[in-house]
Amino acid sequence: MDPVKDTADTLFSSIGLIYEQLHDQLAWVLIPGWRQYQVLIVLGLVLMAWLMKALLQPRLENWARSREGWPKWRLRMIVQVRQRLGLISFAVIAWVTYWTMQHVTWPSRSYLIGLAATLATFWIVIGLVTRLVRNPSVRRFVRWGLWIYATLYALDLDDEATEFLDGFAITFGDMKLSVLVLLKAVILIWVLLVGARLFTRVAESGFRRNEDISPSMQELATKAVQVFAYGLVFMMGIRALGFDLTGLAFLSGAIGVGIGFGLQKVxxxxxxxxxxxxxxxxxxxxxxxxxxxxxxxxxxxxxxxxxxxxxxxxxxxxxxxxxxxxxxxWSHSDEFVRLDIYFGTAYCDDPHLVRKVAVEAAQGVTRVLSHPNAPVCHIVGFGDSSVDYILRFWIRDPTKGLTNIRGNVYLALWDAFQAKGISIPFPQREVRMLKETAG
The missing domain is CATH 2.30.30.60 (SH3 type barrels.)
Known part of the structure; x- marks a missing residue:
């Protein structure tokens, strides 16, 4: 048997069935009577929907502009409704007309109106749901694929289309990969990815709100949930394509060797x-x-x-x-941080007064703590030009910076020493010229 010839025969047979179905439905619509009246009613509903869109769109825009402080997701939803306002209007009035005719006339006399309302509803729902896909190209592909499938399903042509798509196939040993299987796998993976993303967001939000879990464990739990969710999506996507997971053993071994040699740092x-x-x-x-x-x-x-x-x-x-x-x-086990600054004063200044003035100056600086640990000042040595001191003080907000608080304390010391007449010396050298003695 020639597999290429069999595939071609199957495709031509499927195309013929779809053509016959469309021809029969078109001929059924063109028969004079209530079928043509329904077509005219649908065209009238389209005109009414266009008028409703022209009437409601400006009012919806003005109403949306007045909604200050609304979350962004609500505003985005209004934008999506505005873009589909005509289709939404048609779906609403079509369903109302269909329901009315179902109770006033025979059910068969409103079949086409119900079909139009169903198609409009499918298109609206698919257009809104596919907004969850972030990638524009993937979103467009998924949207059109779902629109085509929904249309075929509403026209009762899904069986013929399924057989047609299943005819495009590539065989790998015992595995058959057709266009139908590929489309189903893409849709399934997309749905699973959307679900995984929503699940991880909800889980991450729950971990963040739980104050009993430390920040590091929140990060670890979030990463674990992401790995589990997206790993599950990958495995189910592989299964949807018809691949045997046992065949991945060789691939995992090769990956292990690659990790051992080239991905050590990673x-x-x-x-x-x-x-x-x-x-x-x-x-x-x-x-x-x-x-x-x-x-x-x-x-x-x-x-x-x-x-x-x-x-x-x-x-x-x-x-x-x-x-x-x-x-x-700086904030591993304790939020308190101690800082040290060094300065010197002249030998003529009272060291007891210097220490007292330095502590009072530090206590007057914002962010310097007075409790539980107050600033302290100690003499640390007698230098060549000054008496050397160390001033120690504590803060509890290192995230606001360390250099700026040190600078503020130095400025406070400068102002306090100027007010008390305490001098801050600098190295000085005296050079004496000796007269030469006569030899």
Whole structure:
């Protein structure tokens, strides 16, 4: 047997059946009587829908513009309704007309009107639902595919179309991959992806609202849900295409070899990310220092950690560096942070007064804590030109910056010392010229 000839015969047979069905339905409509009256009624309903759109569209726009403070998803929904206002108007008046004629006349005298109302409803629902697909090209493909299928289903041509699409097939051993199977798999994968995305969003929102779960465990739980959901979509998509999953054993082995040789760093960062989430060493919102980078953690990724600095720069630090390097976490187990600044005063100034004035100046600076740990000042040495001091104070909001609070304390010290007559010396050198003695 010639498989190409058999496929061609099947295709021609399916095309012939579809043509005969369309020809019969067209001839059925053209027979004089109530069928033609229904066609005229449908055309009249189209004209009424156009008039309703022209009347309602400006009012809907004015009403939408007055809705200040509404969420974006509601405004987007209004935009979608506005774009389909004519079709929605037609569906409403068509269903009302169909229901009325069903109770006033014989059911057969409103069949075409019901068919038009059904098609309009299908097109509206498909147009709104496919807005969930983000990619414009994929959205257009899915939308047209569903529109065509819904139209064939309403016209009772779905069996012939199914047989026609099943005729386009490629055979791989015992597996047959047809256009019909491919379309079903695409639709199934799209539905599963939409469901997986909604499920992960709901799960992530639930984890975020649960205050009993730490931020790091929230991230870990969110990543686990995403891996599970999208992994399930992948497996079901493969099954929908007719592939035998047992045949993936060789592929998984090849992937393992590739990981061992070429993806060591990637796998290391992935494992390091899991360790970071499990041991809770860092979490979103923590203030860390790593080398010359100082900032707060914006997000924890599977491969890197996003750290935002005070100047607005965002550093993507590999997870492995946070595991193997020395990281200063300013808010790991305690939100309180101690800062030290050094200064010196002249030897002629009373050190007891200097310490008292320095503590009072620090306490007057915003963000410097007086409780539970008040600022303290100690002498740390006698220098060449000054008596050296250290001033220690505590803050509880390192995310607002460290350099700025140090600068504010230095300014407070300067003003307080100027008011009390305390001087801040600088190194001075005295050069004496000795007269030469006569020899």
């Amino acid at each position: 796998v290391s960062n992935l494992i390091s990310g899991i360790i970071i989430l499990l041991d809770k060493s860092i979490k979103p919102g923590d203030v860390i220092s790593l080398g010359d980078t100082f900032g707060w953690i914006n997000s924890l990724g599977a491969r890197y950690v996003s750290v935002v600095t005070r100047d607005g720069r965002e550093y993507l630090i590999p997870n492995e560096d946070l595991i193997t390097g020395q990281v200063v976490n």
